[in-house]
Amino acid sequence: MTPEISLSAGALSKSYVVQNIRTQALSDVSLTLHPGELSLISGPSGCGKSTLLSLMSGLSRPDQGWVHALGVDLGRLDDAKRDAFRLAHCGFVFQGFNLFPALNALEQVQIVLDYQGVPHSQAQRGAARALEMVGLGHRRHLRPAELSGGEKQRVAIARAIVKRPRLLFADEPTSALDSTNGAAVTDLLREIAHRSSAIVVCVSHDPRLIARADRVLEMEDGRLRHDRRGRSGLSFKEISP
Amino acid sequence: MAVALARKTLLHEWRRFLPAVMSVGFSGVLIIVQGALLLGIVGTNALPVTQSSADLWIGFPGTQSADLGRSIDAGVSAELLVDPRVVRVEPFLMGTGDWRGPRGGGISVTLLGIDTRPDGLGLAKALSPGTRALLEEPATVLVDAGDRDKLATAVGEAAEINGQRVRVVGTTNDMRAMGGVNVVASLATVRAIDKSLAAADNVTYYLVGLRSPEAATTVRNRFSQHENRTRFEVWTAADLAERSVRYWLLESGAGVGFIFATIVALLVGILITSQTLMAAVAASTPQYATLRAIGVSFPKLRRIVVEQAGWVGAVGLAFGLAGSLFAALLARLNGIPFALGPGIMVLSGGLVLAVALLAGLLALRRLRHADPAALLR
Numbered sequence: 001m002t003p004e005i006s007l008s009a010g011a012l013s014k015s016y017v018v019q020n021i022r023t024q025a026l027s028d029v030s031l032t033l034h035p036g037e038l039s040l041i042s043g044p045s046g047c048g049k050s051t052l053l054s055l056m057s058g059l060s061r062p063d064q065g066w067v068h069a070l071g072v073d074l075g076r077l078d079d080a081k082r083d084a085f086r087l088a089h090c091g092f093v094f095q096g097f098n099l100f101p102a103l104n105a106l107e108q109v110q111i112v113l114d115y116q117g118v119p120h121s122q123a124q125r126g127a128a129r130a131l132e133m134v135g136l137g138h139r140r141h142l143r144p145a146e147l148s149g150g151e152k153q154r155v156a157i158a159r160a161i162v163k164r165p166r167l168l169f170a171d172e173p174t175s176a177l178d179s180t181n182g183a184a185v186t187d188l189l190r191e192i193a194h195r196s197s198a199i200v201v202c203v204s205h206d207p208r209l210i211a212r213a214d215r216v217l218e219m220e221d222g223r224l225r226h227d228r229r230g231r232s233g234l235s236f237k238e239i240s241p
Numbered sequence: 242m243a244v245a246l247a248r249k250t251l252l253h254e255w256r257r258f259l260p261a262v263m264s265v266g267f268s269g270v271l272i273i274v275q276g277a278l279l280l281g282i283v284g285t286n287a288l289p290v291t292q293s294s295a296d297l298w299i300g301f302p303g304t305q306s307a308d309l310g311r312s313i314d315a316g317v318s319a320e321l322l323v324d325p326r327v328v329r330v331e332p333f334l335m336g337t338g339d340w341r342g343p344r345g346g347g348i349s350v351t352l353l354g355i356d357t358r359p360d361g362l363g364l365a366k367a368l369s370p371g372t373r374a375l376l377e378e379p380a381t382v383l384v385d386a387g388d389r390d391k392l393a394t395a396v397g398e399a400a401e402i403n404g405q406r407v408r409v410v411g412t413t414n415d416m417r418a419m420g421g422v423n424v425v426a427s428l429a430t431v432r433a434i435d436k437s438l439a440a441a442d443n444v445t446y447y448l449v450g451l452r453s454p455e456a457a458t459t460v461r462n463r464f465s466q467h468e469n470r471t472r473f474e475v476w477t478a479a480d481l482a483e484r485s486v487r488y489w490l491l492e493s494g495a496g497v498g499f500i501f502a503t504i505v506a507l508l509v510g511i512l513i514t515s516q517t518l519m520a521a522v523a524a525s526t527p528q529y530a531t532l533r534a535i536g537v538s539f540p541k542l543r544r545i546v547v548e549q550a551g552w553v554g555a556v557g558l559a560f561g562l563a564g565s566l567f568a569a570l571l572a573r574l575n576g577i578p579f580a581l582g583p584g585i586m587v588l589s590g591g592l593v594l595a596v597a598l599l600a601g602l603l604a605l606r607r608l609r610h611a612d613p614a615a616l617l618r
Contacts, residue, residue, distance in 0.1 A: 050617040059534060060614040080538065087536025094616050098531040100246065102253030107244045114243035115537045123243075143253075160535075171617050203617075 007056060007167060007199050008032035012065035014051050025051040026062070027222045033201060034215075035166070038193040041203045042210055043219035049203045050171060052219070056201065057090055057169045058082045070166060087116060091160030093170035093189075097152040099144040105131055105155045106140040109162045116163060130162035131155070134188060150181025157185065161192055168192065170202040174209055186212050247548035250525070257524070258549070261517035262557045265597050268510030269561020272503050272589040273581065274568045279499050280486065280585060281578030285419045287485035289333070289353060290478055292367040292416065295448035296457045298481045299464070302474040306485040308351070308418075310335050312443035313473045321449060326460050329450030331356045333363045334428055336435030336445075337421075338402035342393035350392075350402065350422045354431030354438075362448040364425060367413050375410040376427045382407045383425040387417040387576040405434045417576060507596055514553060514600035522546055522607040527616060534613035543605050550601025554594040561593060562586065 014026040026048040033039050033056075041049040054060045056067055058074045067074045070089060077085060099108050106127050113123035131140050134154040144152055153173060160168055170189060174182035186209050193200035193214070202209060210216055218226040251258055284291070286308045290298065299321065301311035318330045334354030341347050355363030357377050359370035368383070375381060382402075384392055389412070394400045399408045402424070416423045432439045451460060457477045464475045476484065490496035522529070529542050565581060572579035 054614045054617045057534075059617065083533075083536045083538050085536070086534065090535065092531065092534045092613075094527075094531060094534075096527055096616070098527040098616070100250065100525070100528050102250040103244060103246065107249070111244045111246060111532075112535055115532070115535075115541065120243065163535075 006033075006035055006071070007067075007069050007201075009052075009056055009067045010065055012052065012055055012062045012067070014048075014055060014060075014062050024222050026055070029065070029219075029222075029224050031217060031224060031227070033199050035199045036194060036197040037214035038190045038200045038202060038212070039215045039217065040209055040213035041201065041217045041219060042205055043225075044205065047219040048222040049219050051222075053169055053171055053201065053203045057092070057167065058086055089166050091163065091165035091168040093153070093156050093160045093168070093173045095172040095175055097144070097149075097156045097176075099152055099155060099159075101144055104141050104143050105136060105147065105151075105158075108144075108155055109158045112159055112162050126162055127158070130158040133161065134158045135184075148181070150177050150184060153177060153181070153185050154188070157188055157192075161196070164196065164198075166198050168198050168200045170200070170204075172204050172206070173202065174204060174206045179208070182206065182208050190214070247545045248552060250521075251549055251552050254521070254524075257521055258517060258553055261514040261553045261597075261600070262560065264510050264513035264517075265554055265557025265593055266560030266564060268506045268596055269558055269589050269593040270564040270568065271506040272592060273561065273565035273585055275499055275502055275506075276585040276589065277565070277569065277579045277581040278572075278577070279490070279495055280580035280582070281572070282419045283486050283489040283493070283495065284482075284580050285417065285578050286489050287482040288367075288416055288418060288423065289335070289364070289446075290482040290485065292364050293333070293362055293448060293478070294365040294450075295331070295362040295478055296451040296454045297449035297461055297464075298476045298478060299447040299449060299473050300445065300476070300481075302470060302472070304474065304481075306488040307481055308335070308485065309488075310445040312438075312441070312445060313447070315442045315444055317473050318447055321447065321464070324460060324463065326452050326456050327449055328452050329362060329448070331362050331448045331450070332428055332444040333446040333448050334431045334435075334438055334444060336431050336438050338424070338434050340392055340422070340424070341401040343398050343400065344393040348391060348422060350424045351418065352402070352431045352435055353423055353425045354428040355425060357427045362450050364413075364416075367416050368425070372411050372413075376425070376430070378410070379427075380405070380407045380430055380433070381410040381426065382430065383411045383413050384409055385416040385423060386412040386414055388422045391422060402434050403436070407434070417578065419578075503592070507592060510593070510596040511600050511603070514550070514557075514597055515603035518546065518550055518553070518600055518604035519607045521549065522604050523610070526607075526611050529608060529611035530613045530616050533611055534616065539608065542608055542611065546605055546608060547598065547601045550597045550604070551594075553600075554597025557597065558590055558593050561589070565589075 010030045012026055012029045015022050015024045043049050055062050109127035109130050110123045113126050131137050134157050136154050174185050189200055190212055216228055217224055286306050290307045301313050304310055321327050321330045336352035338350050338352050340350045357373045394409050396409050399406055461475045461477055569579050569581045
């Protein structure tokens with residue numbers, strides 16, 4: 001049985017103008033991502049992988065092409081509706097952990113549910129559960145300044161998964177972490193993908209992450225070059241330019 | 242209750258917000274202190290009114306300020322007493338004189354002539370019955386404690402006003418005037434000193450005491466009928482005091498100066514507060530962008546910034562009020578007229594909160610940088 005297809009993009013192109021120079025960040029990229037697996041977009045810096053993540057998560061709009069997420073054509077949504085879509089379905093983990101210095105770990109996570117309109121006690125329980133999942137239940141009352149880099153990223157992951165998103169996007173989640181923490185975060189993302197049957201997309205050029213991903217999409221010069229199954233090695237596809 | 246992000250950030254990063262709080266507070270202090278000083282100084286022109294306990298004041302038609310009273314016909318008192326609601330009618334005299342103290346110094350003074358009976362209405366709040374009684378002796382005067390140096394005369398010493406010998410028998414408090422010097426005496430003494438008042442038995446004002454002060458407006462309206470309008474005018478005490486203050490605020494230009502200085506204080510407050518809030522927003526841009534990424538709308542982010550501005554305003558205002566009360570204390574200790582009333586406090590409170598909110602609105606522009614896509618570049 002083929003898994004339910006729930007995030008796909010077709011013929012995506014995007015260019016930026018920086019200081020009057022037009023850069024083609026993405027050219028004619030098409031792909032389909034499946035739930036229940038950790039998909040990794042990899043490639044050298046400037047290859048367009050972050051742009052691809054931005055388009056697929058509805059953070060920005062493509063110049064050409066389309067993105068269908070959970071049966072919704074993101075291109076047809078106005079800004080407010082895309083906000084609402086992300087609020088309902090999308091979780092994000094960024095390279096910089098982007099935690100609020102004033103909030104403790106529990107509050108960092110809880111605030112997401114607050115904005116979803118979840119009642120206070122329920123939000124608090126949900127946040128505590130998410131922190132337990134990332135192994136930080138006992139550190140919930142600490143502020144970012146009192147947490148290590150790895151712990152901060154785990155708080156950020158808890159913040160991303162607390163609303164049980166069907167789409168989880170992570171941008172270089174391990175690049176600021178040492179090997180132990182990097183491996184822990186990687187395992188965590190894999191586990192989330194397998195356990196929650198969410199679509200987990202990760203952008204990274206970290207070899208540790210590449211080794212553990214279920215699927216690796218390699219990019220270069222704004223194009224998708226390789227699409228291969230990771231550890232299971234079930235399939236390998238060379239994409240002709 | 243949801244996580245109070247705005248408030249927690251404010252408390253956690255209080256050093257960052259301190260300049261804004263201080264600038265809001267100083268704007269508040271500046272406005273309140275200036276306003277209270279101005280009202281205090283201008284209000285000294287209404288001292289004869291505010292320090293008396295008359296319900297109604299009868300004076301020359303069109304008088305613009307209590308200190309600018311002119312003579313009215315003494316016959317008016319009989320007409321007033323006809324009304325059963327009137328229990329007291331008492332003359333009040335205002336004259337001028339040239340003071341010469343034993344240790345030199347010539348200075349123009351304002352003579353305030355009052356009925357010296359223990360229950361007299363004139364300056365009842367400034368003088369105790371015992372002090373009033375001192376004035377029953379002819380050619381005795383009271384001077385304000387704050388004016389003693391100016392008059393170069395101590396209590397018990399003699400001085401000359403318009404060449405007439407008088408003796409200082411005591412002091413008043415809170416009767417210090419902006420321009421001249423208030424010298425209080427009995428009606429007879431004032432008439433003896435100021436020849437323009439001696440010539441006729443006209444009075445400057447009649448002070449009216451009513452059976453019930455609540456009837457003041459009704460009684461005023463009764464005596465303000467058309468046929469009386471050319472002979473005298475009737476005000477409630479509050480009316481005349483307010484009229485005096487307003488006249489001097491507008492006439493002296495001090496009011497315009499106050500408005501100008503207030504605008505400057507507000508502009509500086511807005512500038513510093515908005516810069517501080519902008520810096521705070523800029524420092525939190527990645528966090529705000531992350532909230533945008535997970536779908537929190539711009540209006541909700543704006544609410545965070547505006548709420549912070551509101552807190553900055555409230556805390557700054559509290560500091561401002563505390564500072565102003567301290568200034569009021571200093572003024573009181575130094576005998577400086579300082580009218581820190583609820584009006585000026587509410588006005589400055591409103592202005593200062595407006596400063597903070599306006600600064601918050603200016604800082605909102607920085608939120609535009611909170612673009613989640615920028616986190617991915």
